[in-house]
Every structure is written in structure tokens, then in C-alpha cells.
Amino acid sequence: MILDDISLKLQAGKAKEVKVLVQQAIDEGVPVEDILNKGLLHGMGIVGEKFKNNEVFVPEVLVSARAMNIGASLLKPLMAEAGVEAKGKAILGTVKGDLHDIGKNLVKMMLEGKGLEVIDLGTDVSPEAFVQAAKDNNCSIICCSALLTTTMGVMADVVKAFEDAGMRDQVKIMIGGAPVTEAFCQQIGADIYTPDATSCANAAVSLCN
Ligand code: B1M
Numbered sequence: 001m002i003l004d005d006i007s008l009k010l011q012a013g014k015a016k017e018v019k020v021l022v023q024q025a026i027d028e029g030v031p032v033e034d035i036l037n038k039g040l041l042h043g044m045g046i047v048g049e050k051f052k053n054n055e056v057f058v059p060e061v062l063v064s065a066r067a068m069n070i071g072a073s074l075l076k077p078l079m080a081e082a083g084v085e086a087k088g089k090a091i092l093g094t095v096k097g098d099l100h101d102i103g104k105n106l107v108k109m110m111l112e113g114k115g116l117e118v119i120d121l122g123t124d125v126s127p128e129a130f131v132q133a134a135k136d137n138n139c140s141i142i143c144c145s146a147l148l149t150t151t152m153g154v155m156a157d158v159v160k161a162f163e164d165a166g167m168r169d170q171v172k173i174m175i176g177g178a179p180v181t182e183a184f185c186q187q188i189g190a191d192i193y194t195p196d197a198t199s200c201a202n203a204a205v206s207l208c209n
Contacts, residue, residue: 002030003039006071010043013063015070022071032078036106040071044102065102072109079113088208089117090141090174091133093125095154100147103177103197107143110201116141116208127154127161134162140170141204144190146177155180156188172207176200 002025009017018040025035047064050056090111094104101123108118119137121129130142142162146152155175162168173190185193192207194200 006039007043015067018067018071087115092143093121094123098151104145106197110197114201127157
């Protein structure tokens with residue numbers, strides 16, 4: 001089945017073949033969410049398990065990540081609802097010390113798909129940079145991603161940075177990423193935890209409404 005092939009080629013880091021297969025799946029009318037979840041993310045999940053067990057190493061993970069990004073880029077235009085006016089805007093970044101951006105990029109894709117303008121600060125973003133971007137763009141939705149247990153604490157620093165800037169009541173701080181939980185969100189005084197890109201985008205739209 002084509003979704004299994006996408007997953008296998010992604011695990012093998014074959015970006016060109018992933019691209020061809022994703023396009024083929026689109027042309028065959030396979031639902032975009034299935035291509036993403038049962039193809040690309042399924043493959044990336046297996047790579048993640050192998051990475052954890054020292055069965056693959058950083059170079060292999062990077063080529064799979066590249067294949068993931070190329071495949072996902074084909075899905076992006078299909079996720080955007082045609083002709084949707086921007087409903088609001090959000091600032092997005094992976095927190096300081098953390099270079100993981102695949103999940104963040106998916107969050108961006110989903111937010112844009114729901115009609116939000118996204119100011120993407122990239123990875124390794126300091127708490128001060130989130131505050132500055134909120135000021136510069138007059139933006140009240142702040143989305144922080146973290147993939148490491150060693151960097152998720154920076155999200156607490158982001159909350160504090162907005163407090164110190166006297167802006168805490170003007171922004172909603174949304175957090176997510178594999179190690180992040182609802183309990184952690186409450187513990188650090190952030191506003192909204194969501195477990196995946198789709199629920200993050202839905203929550204952001206609710207805030208805009
Ligand atoms: Co890294 N890495 N990594 N890594 N890496 C993990 C996270 C790890 C769990 C692997 C493992 O050991 N099992 C582990 C963390 C362990 C821990 O913290 N306790 C780990 C480690 C240790 C490291 C290094 C320290 C390894 C080293 O150098 N020794 C290093 C750190 C570098 C740094 O950041 N400073 C490192 C490096 C890398 C690569 C560069 C090789 C590469 C990143 C490439 C890139 O992003 N451009 C990489 C990758 C790819 C992974 C794994 C394999 C996959 C992560 C991923 O992209 N998943 C990961 C293992 C795993 O997660 N199984 C691992 C797919 C992505 C779609 O999921 O990002 O979780 P995710 O996003 C999800 C949700 O979390 C959510 O939405 C997405 C799906 O819908 N979400 C949000 C994300 N952000 C959100 C924000 C929201 C809401 C939802 O609201 C704002």
C-alpha cells in the first residue's frame with residue numbers, strides 16, 4: 001500500500017522517492033491527513049524509536065527529516081483552505097537550546113491552513129526574542145515548541161519574560177512538543193497545552209474567534 005511505501009522510503013531517507021510517492025498518493029485521492037499521519041509521521045516515529053535504541057544515528061535521522069519536510073511541503077497547499085482570509089496571527093518558535101523543527105513546521109503548516117498568519121522565529125529562540133516579536137508584530141498568540149526535557153524549562157522562562165515585560169495579560173502562551181504535558185503547562189503558568197499540530201491550530205483559531 002502506498003502509505004506503507006511512503007513510511008518505508010522515509011525511514012530509508014529517500015527524499016526524492018518520498019516526494020514522488022506523496023504526489024502519487026495525492027493524485028490517487030488519498031486523504032491528506034492519512035498521507036501525513038499514516039505515511040510520513042508513521043515513518044518518522046519508527047526512525048525516532050531506532051534513534052532512541054541506538055539503531056540509527058544523527059545522519060540517518062537528518063536524511064529522514066529532510067524526506068519528511070519535502071513530503072510535507074507537498075501537502076501544505078492542500079491543507080490551506082482556499083481563499084481563507086487570515087483570521088489572526090501567531091508567533092511560533094522552538095525554544096532556546098533546541099534545534100528540533102519538524103513538529104514546529106507542522107504546527108506552522110496547520111496554523112496557516114486555518115488561515116492564521118505565522119511569524120516563524122525558527123529554532124533556538126530566546127524568551128526575549130519571543131517578547132520582542134510580540135511587540136514588533138502586535139501579536140497576542142505565542143506558540144512555543146520544545147522536544148527536549150532539557151529545554152522544556154525554557155518555556156517557563158518565556159512566561160516569566162512576558163511577565164517581566166508587563167505583557168503577560170496581553171498574550172496567550174501556547175506550548176507543545178513531545179515531552180510537554182498539560183500538568184507541565186499548569187505548573188509553569190502557560191495558557192494552553194495541545195498535543196499535536198491540528199489541536200494547536202484549532203485552539204489558536206478559537207482564541208482568534
Ligand atoms: Co533529537 N531527540 N536530538 N534530533 N530527535 C529526540 C527528541 C529524542 C526523544 C530522541 C530519543 O532519544 N528518543 C531525544 C530527547 C530525549 C530527551 O529530551 N529526554 C533527542 C535528543 C537527545 C537529541 C540530541 C540531544 C541528540 C544528541 O545530539 N546527542 C540532539 C539535540 C539537538 C538540539 O536540539 N540542541 C538531537 C538532534 C536531533 C536531530 C538534529 C538529529 C533531529 C532534528 C532534526 C530537525 O528537527 N530538523 C532529531 C530528531 C529528528 C529527533 C526525533 C527522532 C524525531 C523528532 C521529530 O521530528 N518527530 C526525536 C525522537 C522522537 O520524537 N520519537 C528526537 C516528528 C515530529 C512531527 O513530532 O516534534 O513531537 P514532534 O511534534 C509533534 C508534537 O510534539 C506536536 O505537534 C507535532 C505533531 O503534530 N508539537 C506541538 C510540537 N510542537 C508543538 C507546539 C504546540 C503544540 C503541539 O503548541 C505551540
